[in-house]
Amino acid sequence: MRPPIEERFPRPAVMGVVNVTPDSFSDGGVNFRPEDAVASAHGMVEEGAVIVDVGGESTRPGSAGVSAEEELRRVVPVLEELDGVPVSIDTAKAEVARRALDLGAELVNDVTALRGDPELAEVVASSGAYLCLMHMRGEPRTMQNDPTYEDVTAEVASFLEERLRFAVDAGIPEERICLDPGFGFGKTVEQNFELLGRLGEIVALGRPVLVGLSRKRSLGRILGDPEATTGPLSASLAAAVEAYERGAAIFRVHDVREHVEALTVAAAVPR
Ligand code: 9MG
Numbered sequence: 001m002r003p004p005i006e007e008r009f010p011r012p013a014v015m016g017v018v019n020v021t022p023d024s025f026s027d028g029g030v031n032f033r034p035e036d037a038v039a040s041a042h043g044m045v046e047e048g049a050v051i052v053d054v055g056g057e058s059t060r061p062g063s064a065g066v067s068a069e070e071e072l073r074r075v076v077p078v079l080e081e082l083d084g085v086p087v088s089i090d091t092a093k094a095e096v097a098r099r100a101l102d103l104g105a106e107l108v109n110d111v112t113a114l115r116g117d118p119e120l121a122e123v124v125a126s127s128g129a130y131l132c133l134m135h136m137r138g139e140p141r142t143m144q145n146d147p148t149y150e151d152v153t154a155e156v157a158s159f160l161e162e163r164l165r166f167a168v169d170a171g172i173p174e175e176r177i178c179l180d181p182g183f184g185f186g187k188t189v190e191q192n193f194e195l196l197g198r199l200g201e202i203v204a205l206g207r208p209v210l211v212g213l214s215r216k217r218s219l220g221r222i223l224g225d226p227e228a229t230t231g232p233l234s235a236s237l238a239a240a241v242e243a244y245e246r247g248a249a250i251f252r253v254h255d256v257r258e259h260v261e262a263l264t265v266a267a268a269v270p271r
Contacts, residue, residue, distance in 0.1 A: 002106070004175035005130050006208050009050055011249035012263035015088060016044030016052040016256045017214065020074040023058045027215075027254055034077040041078070041085050048260035051107065053252055054078055054100070055090030059111050060229075061144040061184070061217075068095045079103040088132070092116030094123045101127045109210075109252075111136055111185065113163040114170070125171035132178050132210050132250075133163045137186025144186065152191040153198040156181045161205055178208040178250060184216045192218040196242055203247035212252040213239040214259070237262045 002008065020037045022029050031037035041052040056074030057066050071093060079087065079100055088107035089100035094117045097108045101123070107130040114121050114133065124131050135156045137147050149155050160179045168174050181202050183192050195202075196213070203209050213219070219231020219239060233255050240251050240259055244266045253259040 002128055002130065002176065005178050006249065008106075008130070009178075009208065009250050011208070012244050012267055013050045013250045014048055014256055014259050014263065015210070015250055015252045016041065016047075016049035017252055017254050018044070018052050018054045018078070019058070019090075020054060020056045020078055021058045023060065023063060032074075034081065037078045038081045041082055041087075044256045045085055047257040049256045051086040051088050052082075053088040053090050053107075053109055054082075054105075055109075056096070057091065059090075059140045059185070061140060063140045065140075068093045071096045072099060075100065076103070079105065088130075092120065094119035097123050097129075098127075101129055106130060107132065110134065111182070113160075114167055115163075121167060121170035121172065124167075128176075130176045130178070131167060131172055132180055133160060133167060134180035134210075135159050135182035135185065140185075147186045147188060147191065149191060152187065153195050153201050156195060157201050157205060160202065164205070164207065174207070178210045179205060180210040180212065183211060183213050184218060187218075189218045189221045192216070193222065196239065196246075199243055199246035199248060208249035209243075209247060210250040210252060211240070211243045211248045213243060214251075214253040214255065233258060241266045 018037050018041050022032050031040050056071040087105040088109050089105040090109040091097050092110050092112040108124050109132045111134045181195050214236045215230050217229050219235035220228025
């Protein structure tokens with residue numbers, strides 16, 4: 001039996017990103033060889049990550065999906081070598097999640113919030129794994145095509161509330177679930193910053209909140225490059241601390257040591 005997710009990952013908890021893909025958001029290719037991915041994962045744990053998020057399918061804007069076979073071909077050799085490293089599997093596919101959980105993963109990070117594969121909820125429910133439900137408007141291939149909202153924060157909150165109810169009804173205990181507003185997933189720069197400013201409204205849903213702001217393109221764009229496809233470390237740290245201030249619990253990041261240091265300082269400030 002696993003403890004509640006907030007006990008397993010007390011805030012601030014840092015999750016290291018290990019993309020086993022040729023073309024992800026900002027580290028495209030560096031961990032595509034299994035031995036590089038394994039070395040990165042170990043390095044991240046040494047630097048203070050409490051878990052590493054291993055993914056074999058890019059979710060950057062414009063990317064097309066890959067088959068379950070290809071995803072498995074990418075992640076299984078990595079997972080097989082990560083004995084002793086706490087692992088989250090970044091997938092929306094039941095088949096991939098099942099294999100990863102068999103190989104020791106403890107969390108399923110599903111950017112589709114259980115909308116991508118009708119069998120995933122049962123795989124998570126029966127395994128006892130933790131689950132991250134993320135908001136995304138559309139799908140990665142098309143999600144940045146003029147996303148519009150009346151009120152982005154209210155709509156993301158109501159979506160996450162509905163997906164949380166769905167997951168609980170499917171047999172996944174609420175205490176094992178965290179929520180993620182999905183920065184950069186079908187949101188403009190302005191919408192991402194509005195959402196960050198009002199992150200407290202997502203935290204108020206009562207579940208630990210995971211955020212992925214690290215190197216996101218909105219950070220590069222707010223700094224003045226309208227074509228930026230990534231954001232710098234300095235901006236990633238500022239955004240992470242802002243999210244922490246508003247109650248975020250888990251931080252999905254590429255640069256583990258720097259985030260651990262920044263968040264340790266933020267957490268030491270009495271409030
Ligand atoms: C896979 N992936 C890429 N960005 C992400 C984010 O912001 N959150 C989560 N949960 N997963 C992400």
